[in-house]
Amino acid sequence: MKKMVITGVNGFIGRNARDYFADEYEITGIDLAEHYGGEGEICYYQCNMAREAAELAAIFTDAQPDVILHCAGSANVGASVINPMADLDGNLHSLYQLLLSLLSFEKRPRIIFYSSAAVYGNPAGLPVKETDDLAPISPYGIHKQMCEELCRYYNRVHGYRIRMVRIFSAYGNGIRKQLLWDIYQKYRNTGKIELFGTGDETRDFIHIRDILRALGKILAYQGPEEVFNVANGEEVSIRRLAEIYAGKLGAPSGAVSFNGETKVGDPQNWRADISLLKSIGYEAQVGLEDGVGAYVDWVRGL
Numbered sequence: 001m002k003k004m005v006i007t008g009v010n011g012f013i014g015r016n017a018r019d020y021f022a023d024e025y026e027i028t029g030i031d032l033a034e035h036y037g038g039e040g041e042i043c044y045y046q047c048n049m050a051r052e053a054a055e056l057a058a059i060f061t062d063a064q065p066d067v068i069l070h071c072a073g074s075a076n077v078g079a080s081v082i083n084p085m086a087d088l089d090g091n092l093h094s095l096y097q098l099l100l101s102l103l104s105f106e107k108r109p110r111i112i113f114y115s116s117a118a119v120y121g122n123p124a125g126l127p128v129k130e131t132d133d134l135a136p137i138s139p140y141g142i143h144k145q146m147c148e149e150l151c152r153y154y155n156r157v158h159g160y161r162i163r164m165v166r167i168f169s170a171y172g173n174g175i176r177k178q179l180l181w182d183i184y185q186k187y188r189n190t191g192k193i194e195l196f197g198t199g200d201e202t203r204d205f206i207h208i209r210d211i212l213r214a215l216g217k218i219l220a221y222q223g224p225e226e227v228f229n230v231a232n233g234e235e236v237s238i239r240r241l242a243e244i245y246a247g248k249l250g251a252p253s254g255a256v257s258f259n260g261e262t263k264v265g266d267p268q269n270w271r272a273d274i275s276l277l278k279s280i281g282y283e284a285q286v287g288l289e290d291g292v293g294a295y296v297d298w299v300r301g302l
Helices: 012-021 053-063 077-082 084-101 139-158 178-190 208-220 238-249 275-279 288-300
Strands: 002-007 025-031 043-046 067-070 110-116 161-167 169-171 193-195 205-207 227-230 256-258
Touching: 002 012, 002 053, 012 025, 012 067, 012 208, 025 053, 043 053, 053 084, 067 084, 077 084, 077 139, 084 139, 110 139, 110 208, 139 161, 161 208, 169 178, 169 208, 169 288, 178 193, 178 238, 178 288, 193 238, 205 208, 205 288, 208 227, 208 275, 227 275, 238 256, 238 288
Parallel strands: 002 025, 002 067, 025 043, 067 110, 110 161, 161 227, 169 205, 193 256
Antiparallel strands: none
16 A cells, blocks of 8 residues: 655644545654544654654654655744744745655655645736746745745755645635634624625635545646646635625625725735646536535534
8 A cells, every 4th residue: 555644634634635545545644733633543643843853754764655745834824924933934944854854765755745825925917827926925925935946946956756736725624714714703703704805805715625636636647747726716705705604604684794904915816727737637526605505514513
């Protein structure tokens, strides 16, 4: 059986990836937390990847992975603005230690690095392509761009096999942060849904199940491309998402409002060009209304 290491295995994407790939791979998980938070037995290591280089190298020596999904790292734009050094540590330093830990290995595992649409900032035009200029507007986006440059260097100089996936607005059952979680907390606590911005801001939402299907396609792909947009190629306003959500909650008319304030680091409009992803067989299977409805059912059951 092939072997896979998932870093950040307790996180939203890492935990779901573990379940998705468990039938195909023997999974080893790495995370900061003392205990594995998911279901089922895996080989699990607690490790601060940015700090414990020797331990990380020993884990990879034991695991001998064919594939590494590097899901670990900070994923909070607002927090990166407040404490950019912590974000640098969580993103760039943890990746650097991972790459250094594999330098002496004869076998080069395939590596998927989880980047972000944040590297684009506010694109000059939509849909944004993988080849478009990068102009991040938050420390988080800057650090992800730095990580991508590091990946390219190790591919070019050391023969690594790293692909970078720029994930757009991920959502789905199990996520306990960002917009969908925030909407529920506000409605539960106040009976209203007041959000930042005007509501006209747009995102390209992709459900976790579609993300994992995309990753499976990328892992199977043998072509030369290093960078993939992972999204659905659909521009959806925050207002539309909030109103779909409010409808699933059974909220009264007028429950959704916007305060007009823009948070530092938040882009205005996103829509991905997913021509490359579609060319390797990706097709979305989870529509926004179904995905939001499933999330509402999940969050109400907590």
